[in-house]
Amino acid sequence: MADHSITGKRVLIAGGAKNLGGLIARDLAAHGASAVAVHYNSDATRGAAEETAAVVEAAGAKVALLQADLTTAAAVEKLFTDTVAALGGVDIAINTTGMVLKKPFAEITEDEYDTMFAINAKAAFFFIKEAGRHLSDNGKLMTLVTSLLGAFTPFYSAYAGAKAPVEHFTRAASKEFGARGISVTAVGPGPMDTPFFYGQEAADAVAYHKSAASLSSFSKTGLTDIEDIVPLVRFLVSEGWWITGQTILANGGYTTK
Incomplete structure (x- = not known):
C-alpha cells in the first residue's frame, strides 16, 4: 500500500518564500519532509526565501532555493528539472503563485489582462503539466486558487477569471494522472490576512471582508488566516489523497458555489 505520510517526502513549493507558501514550506519540513525546494520569483523576495530556507533546514530537511519567473513553459520545465537535480525527485508539488487585480472591467488594459492570465492561468497550467511529468508515483499536486470562484462580485473579473481555468486543469489532470496514484487538488x-490582500483594498472593503465570513468573529483578523489553510494543504498532500479532482473553498463561510 502506498505511503501517504509527509515523512521522507521531497517537496516543491512555487511561491514558497513568504506568506502562505512560506508557511507551507516550514510546516511540511516540521512534519517530516526530507527535502524542500523553495521557489521565489525575483530578487525582491530572495531575502524572505532565505529566511524560510533557514527554518526548513533547522527542521532537518534539505533545502534548495530556486528563482524563476514562471510565465513561460520553459521556465516551469526548468524549475522541475532543477528540483529533481537538487532533491533527487519530487513527491509533492504545490503552486501558491498568483497575482491579484481589483479594477472595473471597463478599465482593464490588454497588458493587465495578459499579465493576469500569464501568472494565474498559464503558469498554473504548465506547473500541472510538468508535475505530471516529474512527480513520483503516488505523488501529490495542489494549486492555490481563490474563493472568488464561488462569488458574485464586481471588480475581480481578470483575477477570478484567470484563476477559474485551474478548476478545469485540476479535474483533467486528476483523470490523466490518476493511473499513477497521483492526486490533484x-x-x-x-480573503487572506497578507499584503497580497491589503494592497488591493480600500478601508471600507477591508472592513466588509473582515465581517463577511460566517466564522469571522473567531478569526484573529476577521479574514482567512494562513495558519488555518496550512493544515488543509498538509492533509490534501498526505492522508487526504483520496480527495482528487476537487476545488475546495476554505473561507470560514465567506462564500460557496
Whole structure:
C-alpha cells in the first residue's frame, strides 16, 4: 500500500518564500519532509526565501532555493528539472503563485489582462503539466486558487477569471494522472490576512471582508488566516489523497458555489 505520510517526502513549493507558501514550506519540513525546494520569483523576495530556507533546514530537511519567473513553459520545465537535480525527485508539488487585480472591467488594459492570465492561468497550467511529468508515483499536486470562484462580485473579473481555468486543469489532470496514484487538488482561500490582500483594498472593503465570513468573529483578523489553510494543504498532500479532482473553498463561510 502506498505511503501517504509527509515523512521522507521531497517537496516543491512555487511561491514558497513568504506568506502562505512560506508557511507551507516550514510546516511540511516540521512534519517530516526530507527535502524542500523553495521557489521565489525575483530578487525582491530572495531575502524572505532565505529566511524560510533557514527554518526548513533547522527542521532537518534539505533545502534548495530556486528563482524563476514562471510565465513561460520553459521556465516551469526548468524549475522541475532543477528540483529533481537538487532533491533527487519530487513527491509533492504545490503552486501558491498568483497575482491579484481589483479594477472595473471597463478599465482593464490588454497588458493587465495578459499579465493576469500569464501568472494565474498559464503558469498554473504548465506547473500541472510538468508535475505530471516529474512527480513520483503516488505523488501529490495542489494549486492555490481563490474563493472568488464561488462569488458574485464586481471588480475581480481578470483575477477570478484567470484563476477559474485551474478548476478545469485540476479535474483533467486528476483523470490523466490518476493511473499513477497521483492526486490533484485546488484550494481556494477566502480573503487572506497578507499584503497580497491589503494592497488591493480600500478601508471600507477591508472592513466588509473582515465581517463577511460566517466564522469571522473567531478569526484573529476577521479574514482567512494562513495558519488555518496550512493544515488543509498538509492533509490534501498526505492522508487526504483520496480527495482528487476537487476545488475546495476554505473561507470560514465567506462564500460557496
